[in-house]
Amino acid sequence: MPELVITVARFGFLILLWIFVFTVVGVIRRDLFAGARSGRLVAAPRTLGAVAGQAAKPAKVKRGRAAHQLVVTAGQLAGTRITLGEAQITIGRAEDSTLVITDDYASARHARLVPRDGQWFVEDLGSTNGTYLDRAKVTGPTPVPLGVPIRIGRTSLELRP
Amino acid sequence: MTAAATPAASPATTGEQPGVRLARSRRNAELSLLLLAMVLVAAYGATVEATMLDTVTPDFWIPAAALSAVFLGLHLVIRFLAPFADPALLPAVALLNGLGVGFLRRLDLDEATPAAREGLAVFAGTGGRQLAWTLVSVILAAGLLVLMRDHRSVSRYAYTLGLAGIVLVMIPAVLPGRFSEINGAKLWIKFGDTFSIQPGEFAKLALLVFFAYYLVRKREVLSLASRRFLGIDFPRGRDLGPVVVVWLISLLVLVFEKDLGTSLLYFGMFVVTLYIATERVSWLIIGLVLFFGGAYLAYVLGDLVGGPFANFYLRAEIWLDPFADPHNDGYQLVQGLLALGTGGLFGAGPGGGQPGLLPEVQNDFIFAGLGEEIGLFGLSALLVIYLLIVERGLRAALAVRDSFGKLVAGGLAFTLGLQVFVIVGGISKLIPLTGQTTPFLSAGGSSLMANWLLIAVLLRVSDGAHRPVTGGGGPARGSGGPPEQLHGAPTEVIRP
Numbered sequence: 001m002p003e004l005v006i007t008v009a010r011f012g013f014l015i016l017l018w019i020f021v022f023t024v025v026g027v028i029r030r031d032l033f034a035g036a037r038s039g040r041l042v043a044a045p046r047t048l049g050a051v052a053g054q055a056a057k058p059a060k061v062k063r064g065r066a067a068h069q070l071v072v073t074a075g076q077l078a079g080t081r082i083t084l085g086e087a088q089i090t091i092g093r094a095e096d097s098t099l100v101i102t103d104d105y106a107s108a109r110h111a112r113l114v115p116r117d118g119q120w121f122v123e124d125l126g127s128t129n130g131t132y133l134d135r136a137k138v139t140g141p142t143p144v145p146l147g148v149p150i151r152i153g154r155t156s157l158e159l160r161p
Numbered sequence: 162m163t164a165a166a167t168p169a170a171s172p173a174t175t176g177e178q179p180g181v182r183l184a185r186s187r188r189n190a191e192l193s194l195l196l197l198a199m200v201l202v203a204a205y206g207a208t209v210e211a212t213m214l215d216t217v218t219p220d221f222w223i224p225a226a227a228l229s230a231v232f233l234g235l236h237l238v239i240r241f242l243a244p245f246a247d248p249a250l251l252p253a254v255a256l257l258n259g260l261g262v263g264f265l266r267r268l269d270l271d272e273a274t275p276a277a278r279e280g281l282a283v284f285a286g287t288g289g290r291q292l293a294w295t296l297v298s299v300i301l302a303a304g305l306l307v308l309m310r311d312h313r314s315v316s317r318y319a320y321t322l323g324l325a326g327i328v329l330v331m332i333p334a335v336l337p338g339r340f341s342e343i344n345g346a347k348l349w350i351k352f353g354d355t356f357s358i359q360p361g362e363f364a365k366l367a368l369l370v371f372f373a374y375y376l377v378r379k380r381e382v383l384s385l386a387s388r389r390f391l392g393i394d395f396p397r398g399r400d401l402g403p404v405v406v407v408w409l410i411s412l413l414v415l416v417f418e419k420d421l422g423t424s425l426l427y428f429g430m431f432v433v434t435l436y437i438a439t440e441r442v443s444w445l446i447i448g449l450v451l452f453f454g455g456a457y458l459a460y461v462l463g464d465l466v467g468g469p470f471a472n473f474y475l476r477a478e479i480w481l482d483p484f485a486d487p488h489n490d491g492y493q494l495v496q497g498l499l500a501l502g503t504g505g506l507f508g509a510g511p512g513g514g515q516p517g518l519l520p521e522v523q524n525d526f527i528f529a530g531l532g533e534e535i536g537l538f539g540l541s542a543l544l545v546i547y548l549l550i551v552e553r554g555l556r557a558a559l560a561v562r563d564s565f566g567k568l569v570a571g572g573l574a575f576t577l578g579l580q581v582f583v584i585v586g587g588i589s590k591l592i593p594l595t596g597q598t599t600p601f602l603s604a605g606g607s608s609l610m611a612n613w614l615l616i617a618v619l620l621r622v623s624d625g626a627h628r629p630v631t632g633g634g635g636p637a638r639g640s641g642g643p644p645e646q647l648h649g650a651p652t653e654v655i656r657p
Contacts, residue, residue, distance in 0.1 A: 005211065006208070006211055006212055006510065007510075009204070009207065009208040009211055009212075009510075009511075010208060010212075010507075010508075010510035010511065010513075011507070012204070013201070013204050013205060013208050013511060013535075013539075014507065014508075014535060014536075014538050014539050014542075016200070016201050016204060017201060017535075017539055017542040017543075018538075018542050019197075020194075020197055020198060020201055020252075020256060020542075020546075021542050021545050021546060021549070023194060023197060024194060024249045024252065024253060024546070024549055025549070027187070027190045027194065027248055027249055028249050028549070028552075028553070076627075076629055093562075100562075102560060102561075102562045102626070104556075104559050104560055
């Protein structure tokens with residue numbers, strides 16, 4: 001066998017080995033970030049800025065209609081909905097939460113939704129990765145307009161009438 | 162080839178339509194990665210033959226094809242019985258296993274007479290036996306996937322498995338040396354001269370399931386009742402009981418089976434599951450202190466009184482200065498280091514090294530033997546593959562919902578990583594060398610079988626983790642079933 005062929009085979013093998021490694025990493029990477037992207041593709045009102053709808057006026061938010069359901073729109077629980085009552089809704093990985101979400105980026109007790117005078121407020125409970133109302137990070141109790149996604153890790157929730 | 166790895170459907174569409182499968186199953190990605198891995202194994206075989214025989218025999222592809230067939234079989238089992246399992250695990254493990262078989266076959270070629278080389282049968286020699294063991298192990302792993310439809314069902318047998326694990330650990334220790342001793346370590350059960358099994362490899366799995374079950378039940382008391390000291394929460398004295406018992410068992414293993422690696426493995430496994438269960442750093446600190454204290458004590462005792470500790474003392478001495486006696490005691494380690502050094506960055510090429518000079522190159526020193534031929538460049542790829550396997554296991558542990566699954570997956574993934582660390586660290590003289598097998602690479606049926614079973618458990622747990630939530634954890638029901646009851650809240654699935 002000519003020397004050249006063997007040399008090519010030698011280095012070709014090593015390069016192929018690394019190609020394999022990077023392909024595996026590529027597959028895993030898609031796995032990791034696929035969920036996070038999906039939430040954003042579902043168009044949401046983008047006028048909501050850092051104030052997170054305090055002065056809520058966006059077109060999609062219909063004022064005067066009370067929220068009756070909490071719907072999971074993205075993530076593993078997508079399609080689940082909870083009928084809202086008077087009680088607060090706790091969200092997290094802990095098994096005693098109202099909504100138990102399995103999400104790598106969710107904390108055990110991640111956030112809660114509290115009703116006050118017909119308006120629902122979302123409150124982060126000191127989670128590691130934060131809770132987002134549309135694109136803005138939730139720092140204190142924040143009113144949640146209808147149809148605006150609350151993001152927890154890869155999971156998205158919305159209030160619906 | 163890589164282009165085929167595109168997922169079947171993008172999550173943006175599936176996430177919004179509860180009627181369709183919610184999570185992607187990614188089996189096509191797994192299949193294409195697996196084919197790439199098998200191409201690599203075949204390429205390795207061809208390169209070895211081109212280098213050693215100066216020609217590529219017409220049936221160089223047969224071992225790779227046999228491996229491909231059985232891995233594809235496992236892939237099909239996963240496709241139907243664990244459709245949401247992690248796509249990276251099987252190809253990564255298949256590649257390591259295939260390269261191991263290829264390297265062992267290369268050793269057979271080395272030993273065979275020039276005339277016999279070209280006609281080396283597929284199942285002949287160490288490589289052939291490893292190939293046969295691989296087939297058996299993969300079939301066992303598939304069988305485990307078939308039998309165990311939900312990882313939680315294993316917890317029912319936790320105490321039985323725990324007892325079986327301890328018995329398996331103890332058998333070689335109590336057997337007389339001639340039935341259980343190979344190269345100074347009493348880790349084996351020998352049946353005649355040709356066949357021996359290493360029960361400790363299986364005990365590892367059984368014990369871990371038991372640990373996980375025990376800790377799920379005890380985690381509250383272990384993590385809540387504690388005293389604060391130096392800024393770290395230390396557990397109460399009486400809660401230390403079980404960890405001390407396991408520490409004693411692992412020390413007994415060290416003393417009676419004369420194997421530091423195995424005892425480190427058991428102990429590390431327990432401490433880390435304890436840490437995962439309680440999230441208390443103090444357990445890690447206690448574990449490390451206990452282990453290093455124990456190892457140092459064994460070293461001192463070995464120096465002073467010898468007896469059962471002499472073997473460990475000798476190994477530690479070799480580790481401290483392998484070149485003190487390079488032709489006798491330190492021979493193996495010195496040859497290993499020389500092989501790694503000869504390999505350099507890119508190695509001598511598959512088939513181009515001289516693994517015949519390395520004692521035990523088919524077992525403990527396979528990493529050094531491979532290193533001589535594929536160099537640092539190739540070895541680091543192998544290490545990254547191990548890292549990826551461990552990472553996928555830990556990822557499955559993070560994603561799975563139940564505590565038992567978390568502990569089992571986390572513990573198994575960590576154990577695999579620790580085993581790689583112990584043997585690779587030993588070969589590269591980072592820690593004292595102990596006779597651990599390199600998972601999936603080394604020759605040896607017990608190790609291969611146990612590690613494939615481990616992978617089967619990880620696959621099952623990751624399937625449970627990524628499966629879209631329906632009622633209980635029954636076998637793939639897709640999204641047809643009713644959604645899980647959320648804390649008494651009335652729930653329903655919205656249909657398009």
